[in-house]
Amino acid sequence: METFFRWPVESIAIGVVLAVALLLIGFGLLAWRAPLLGKLGLRNIARRPLRAALIVAGLMLSTTVIGSAFGTGDAMTHTFHTLITGSLGTVDEVVVLNPERGRRGGFRVYRQVQALTQPGLAQSTAGLGAVQLGSIDQATADRIMEAARGSTAIAGIAPAIVEQVAVVYGPSQQLQSSVSLLAVSAPLSPGSQQAFGVLTTIDGQPLALESLGPYEVVINAAAAESFGATAGATLSIMRDGQNSERRIRAVVSNGRIAGSQPQILVPLAQHQQTTGQAGQINQLLIANQGGTASVARSAEAARELRALLVDRAIAEQLHALLARPEVQRGLLEVEGVLEARDRERFAALRNAAAQPTMSDEFISLLTDPRVRQRLFVLAWRLPTTSDGESPRELLASVSRFAVLEVKQEALDQAQQYGAAVTTVFLVLGIFSIVASVLLIFLIFALLAADRSAELATMRALGMRRWQIMGLFLWEGLIYDLLGALLGTLASLAGSYGIVRALSQALITFGVAIEPHLVPTSLVITSGGGVLLTFGAMLLAAWRVSRVEIVAGTRGETVAESQRWLLGLGLLLLAAASLLWWRGQPDPELFEPRHPLLAPATISLVLAGLFCLVRPLFGARATPLLVRSWATLLGLALLGIWLRLLLSLPAPGEDLSRSAVVATVAGVVLIA
Incomplete structure (x- = not known):
């Protein structure tokens, strides 16, 4: 941790x-x-x-x-x-087509990132396979691979099609409604064989996907265990309402490009031909240098790829826009309400935008899916450029592709x-x-x-x-x-x-x-x-x-003397007023009120009033009056904090915030 x-x-x-x-x-x-x-x-x-x-x-x-x-x-x-x-195997990054802007298009790349890490820990290709991706033509993919050939961080690039399909195992008629299908070509860049690894059957024999026949597929050991399948058996693959029979050529070991979740592997050319997607892919798989520690170079590889894929003229306009003093102040305000990871990226973007010249670091942060999605939300607050262009239009056009780490x-x-x-x-x-x-x-x-x-x-x-x-x-x-x-x-x-x-x-x-x-x-x-x-x-x-x-x-x-209760009571009331005043969210950021604000303020007010009972009432503050007030205070606090606990976790709320709320509520209830 x-x-x-x-x-x-x-x-x-x-x-x-x-x-x-x-x-x-x-x-x-x-x-x-x-x-x-x-x-x-x-x-x-x-x-x-x-x-x-x-x-x-x-x-x-x-x-x-x-x-x-x-x-x-x-x-x-x-x-x-x-x-x-x-x-995840050997895949460190993927390049996908940015979704077109529409009523909900601005959030699709962000959902692509979220799909990678949903409960169940499906591998990256399966996670992205669950999201509808746009098609990239082969010629564009070739240009991207050629441009990235000289990278010191990237070890290999492979074009691929990743989809979720339904599968019926022939001998037992067992149905799996969602299985990852990976159609990948022979790696094209030098060293890619070492980067992505070689498929090896469970018998230890190397296997090349190009050796498969027109109606043959390969499954990994996880899929074989899930189906109870063996080499030579048949699978029915259902995609877009069409059913096609495939023969299992071999079962390959888990790991590397085969992954460890159930997966079917086929040659890219065969899949393009049988599905009518000739010359089309939906993502580029990237493997970094560094072997088992390749993830340490993800930031470097993503920065190089994003610098290659960006429209630099539009990026220059956004750099000039984000460098304005009023925009810098707005970005600084937003940082305070973001989670740790997003806050660090936003701070780095703000600092990079403040530099006199545009850097590759600025481009990488600007086109990072998480940062870009946040900027789309904030775009309505940003001023237009000197050319009168909308920030939302510039953000939508700054790059056709998204690089996902x-x-x-x-x-x-x-x-x-x-x-x-x-x-x-x-x-x-x-x-x-x-x-x-x-x-x-x-x-x-x-x-x-x-x-x-x-x-x-x-x-x-x-x-x-x-x-x-x-x-x-x-x-x-x-x-x-x-x-x-x-x-x-x-x-x-x-x-x-x-x-x-x-x-x-x-x-x-x-x-x-x-x-x-x-x-x-x-x-x-x-x-x-x-x-x-x-x-x-x-x-x-x-x-x-x-x-x-x-x-x-x-x-x-x-x-004991009760004089100190007067000062304590006034201090608690002042703290309640300050807490309520300082705890109000900025309405322009559309942030909800912190769940602790109202219960904590009410509790401080009640505790402050209780402390003032003896100093204000003096001799009239009989033991019965004090005990009655203490009982009412305890019941009120019990109701306030139990109600808050029963409302947890709030929909869409950060788990760490819910944990803090539960901790504070528990301490108050016990004390």
Whole structure:
């Protein structure tokens, strides 16, 4: 997993390590400055070892939940990566014809990208086969391949037709309603055989598609397993209402150009002739240099291809348009409401447009399907060019072709799936995490009550409040470190058990899940557990360090002053007003209001009014009145946040946003 809640995981791990290091350094300085505090705090651990063991077991909870979530997410991300890289084979990018602009045409290329990574993880060719693609004539394809021949990033280009067909396996009459059919020619550019690989039968013999007869096809091992098919059997392929019989020449191994999802392969020339598509293809398959790491060169290959396929005169007009100061400000505003991937691309486009000369980087970003689709939506806000041309017309005409980074898009989607799994487990565990925080407060309250006479004596001898806090924190630090260590070990066992259970459930669908853990996740688990527990301990220690000498010696409780409630109530009301004012979306961006805005504002107002009850009513604020108001407040908050939880997930909403909403709602309901 590379990102979590839009933050790079490596950056989170570095931040956690630095925070833990600062924490330990701080305690080291405290031990050097006041060694007596450490001795007094640590002596209580050895006094009651059974209670210390129970406290450590309780503090393990939050670390175990965090680690189990990250361990499961890493395993699922690894599984998605394995499935995608296997199903995509050697295809890194594809070139397709841009759809014509119509009432819905502006979104078709964007849907082509989305089709690659829909649930089920169909390979890229199958994903695009599910989208109606325009035809590219062979002469145009030849010119594109010739122009890209000198690329240092591209290893091979192959023209192809990809379609979804219905198939009936003859011997058993088994029907498969949607199977990918790949019609591909012999690779034409030098080195393409190495780039796309050679088809190999399951017996280990090489096979050339050109050797197939007029009514022969090849299927991969995944299709053979799906049909129960063998070489020599017949298939009925139904396309556009027409049925044609084909003989299975051989079954080839999965991987490379054959992919790992069920697929039928035929020679391009044969398919063009039998379907009446002579001289036509619907996409160009691109394989990059770099072998198994070819996806690392996707950005470079896409940039070179887009620079070849763009109308540079129109691109120059758009460059001049996007360089205008008012347009730059508009693009900057839009960046704030985009997801991480789109935000990075938009920022790069804005910076490239601000340069005095047009670069290939600007062209690549401008014709990137995701960026282009966003620009189409924003085009109505953009001014016309000096020639009076509409920005929408320029965007529609800037390139006839779209270059789709299919493998990179699919891997990005796999990262999102993995992050989603981690998020789901963390959200489900947030109640346990909050319960562990409340447990920490309870533990410190009991420790303070048990030692009230001892603490009062220390206060009488001149010990200050921060020194009392130091006593508790020294003892709590040992509990914290032991709890984080044992919680990390427990999380490894927990995530392993979850992964094995998921594997058993999904093995019938042909999905094998293996345990996998990234070192950064281990760092975040242990460090996050330390910091979370210490933060709760710090608040609890500050709370219980208020000791009155006489009352503590007698074991009595002292009524606390309620004056601070007035300031807190006014602060909550001011925060509610500021939140509502700052949280309103820009109406020109057509962005919906954040789902947390209204519930959070109402909750702050109710909490602020509750805090003002005692200061404003004074002696009239009887215990019955306070309890009644507290009950009504609790019921109101329960209704507000339960209603929000029941509305999740909102249609079309980002999963990370829904996860944040669920987390906040869970914390409010528990607290």
